[in-house]
Amino acid sequence: MKLPKSFYHRNTLDVAKELLGKYLVHNIEGVERVGKIVEVEAYLGPHDKAAHSYNGRRTPRNEVMYGPPGYAYVYFIYGMYHCVNVVTNDREKPEAVLIRALEPVAGIKEMALARFGKELPLTDREYRNLCSGPGKLCQALSITREDNGLDLSGKKLYITYPPDERESREKRFEIVAAPRVGIAYAEEAVHYPWRFYIKGNPFVSKK
């Protein structure tokens, strides 16, 4: 069951935390690649020095952040990687949540081909490395700028509740809040605890 638009149309920090445990799905020619979201980061618009929309910056790249919530903001970084975000809160409030890591759920054969160019089985190390970072998960799910602006309640790229109802209703994990990664330039925002991940999950990025 896909998340309703109202899920995204709320306070971005709440959306970020509640995205943990949900399933991100990319459907490529009928084959679904699925991962459970285990790590995210919130970017809070004009007053967040780490955000692409800091100080109201609005360009062709980040235009999607200024649109309605519940859409994908995908950008290209370091000349070789992509990162995928969920646009949140109100229209015209340029806020988003970066998906930083997934626990592989389905379509793992296709993920392995996209990431490592090899067939299953993977080593334990490769398996843990499949989606344990924002660039890695985009490579594994073949998410590119072609996916920028997609409706996350659509058919191509979407987010669902986990299939086990109880899992979504109960809290079966603890959430850790920590400083965000890779934003050393962001001055006072460097220490904001807006990175959230599932405590103890082996697929979270870093060690």
Next chain:
DNA sequence: AGCACGATTGCCT
């Protein structure tokens, strides 16, 4: 038109 750099990753010492 030119240029510095990035919401990263993986390889090397």
Next chain:
DNA sequence: GGCAATCGTGCTT
């Protein structure tokens, strides 16, 4: 732990 890879983007000239 250090650092190269690699190029689109945003800002300056």
